[in-house]
Amino acid sequence: MTFERGLTVSVCGKGGAGKTTLTALLLKALMEKNLGDILVIDADPAMNLGIALGINMEGKTTLGMILDRKKEELDSGTSAYGKLMEAEIWESVVEQNGFDMLVVGYKRGEGCYCDLDSFAAGMIEALTKMYDFILIDFYAGFEHLSRRTSKASDILLIVTEQSKMGLTTTRRIKELADEVNLSFDEIFLFGNRLDATWEQELYQFSRKMGVKYAGIIPYDQNIAEASLMGKPIINIPSSSPASIATRKFLDTMLQEYSL
Numbered sequence: 001m002t003f004e005r006g007l008t009v010s011v012c013g014k015g016g017a018g019k020t021t022l023t024a025l026l027l028k029a030l031m032e033k034n035l036g037d038i039l040v041i042d043a044d045p046a047m048n049l050g051i052a053l054g055i056n057m058e059g060k061t062t063l064g065m066i067l068d069r070k071k072e073e074l075d076s077g078t079s080a081y082g083k084l085m086e087a088e089i090w091e092s093v094v095e096q097n098g099f100d101m102l103v104v105g106y107k108r109g110e111g112c113y114c115d116l117d118s119f120a121a122g123m124i125e126a127l128t129k130m131y132d133f134i135l136i137d138f139y140a141g142f143e144h145l146s147r148r149t150s151k152a153s154d155i156l157l158i159v160t161e162q163s164k165m166g167l168t169t170t171r172r173i174k175e176l177a178d179e180v181n182l183s184f185d186e187i188f189l190f191g192n193r194l195d196a197t198w199e200q201e202l203y204q205f206s207r208k209m210g211v212k213y214a215g216i217i218p219y220d221q222n223i224a225e226a227s228l229m230g231k232p233i234i235n236i237p238s239s240s241p242a243s244i245a246t247r248k249f250l251d252t253m254l255q256e257y258s259l
C-alpha cells in the first residue's frame with residue numbers, strides 16, 4: 001500500500017439512491033479480490049447496512065452506545081476522564097468473515113457530546129490506519145460534509161438515481177465539498193437503477209460538474225428480490241448485472257491507485 005492509511009471510500013447521495021446497496025456491492029467485489037483488510041462503517045443512524053450484509057446487529061454494541069455510556073459516566077462523576085480509550089472504540093467493531101464492521105448508530109442521551117464526538121472521530125481516523133480499505137455508508141443528504149466527518153476520505157462516491165432531484169443533490173454535494181474545501185482525491189458519480197438511455201446524460205452531467213463518471217448500475221432483479229425478502233444484498237450472485245457493474249468500477253478505481 002502506498003497510503004498512510006487504508007483507501008477510504010465514502011458513499012453518499014440522496015435518500016434511497018442506493019448508498020447502502022452500493023456499499024454492500026463494493027464490499028462484495030473487494031472481498032472477491034482478496035486485496036487486504038476491510039473495514040465497513042455504517043454511519044447512517046438508521047443502521048441498515050447490517051441487513052444488506054447479513055449481520056444480525058441485535059445485542060451488538062454501537063459507537064453511539066459507547067458514547068452514551070461514557071457521557072453517563074462523566075455526568076455522574078464515575079469517570080473523570082473525558083476521552084475514550086482505544087479499547088472502547090474496538091468494542092463497537094464487529095468481526096465478520098472477510099471484513100470488520102463499525103456501526104456508528106445514534107445517541108439517546110441529551111446534552112453536549114462535542115468532546116466525545118471529536119475524540120470518537122479521531123479514533124475512527126486512527127482505526128482507518130489499521131485497514132487497507134475502508135468503506136463508509138453515509139446517511140442521506142450531506143451534513144456530514146459540512147461537519148467534516150468525511151475528512152479522512154480519499155474518494156467521495158456520490159450515488160444518484162434517475163431523477164432530477166438526484167442530480168440536484170449531486171450538484172449540492174459537489175458544491176459543498178468545494179465550499180468547505182474538503183480535499184478528496186477523487187469525486188465519482190455513480191448512477192444507480194439507471195437504464196442505458198441515461199448513460200450519456202449522466203456522463204455529460206459528470207463532466208459539467210467536474211466529477212469523475214463511475215458508470216451505471218442497472219436495475220437488478222436479484223437486488224429487488226433480496227430487498228423484498230429481507231435477504232442480504234451481499235449474497236446476490238457475482239454474475240448479477242449490479243455485481244458486474246460494481247466490479248468494473250472497482251477495477252478502474254484500483255487501477256488508478258495502482259492497487
Ligand SMILES: Nc1ncnc2c1ncn2[C@@H]1O[C@H](COP(=O)(O)OP(=O)(O)OP(=O)(O)O)[C@@H](O)[C@H]1O
Binds near residue numbers: 219223
Ligand atoms: N440496482 C438496483 N436494482 C434494484 N433495486 C435496487 C437497486 N439499488 C437499490 N435498490 C433498492 O432500492 C432501495 C433503496 O436502496 P438503498 O437502501 O441502497 O438506498 P439508500 O441510499 O441507502 O437509502 P437511505 O437513504 O434510506 O439510506 C432498496 O430497497 C434497494 O434494495
Ligand SMILES: [Mg+2]
Binds near residue numbers: 019021044
Ligand atoms: Mg442506506
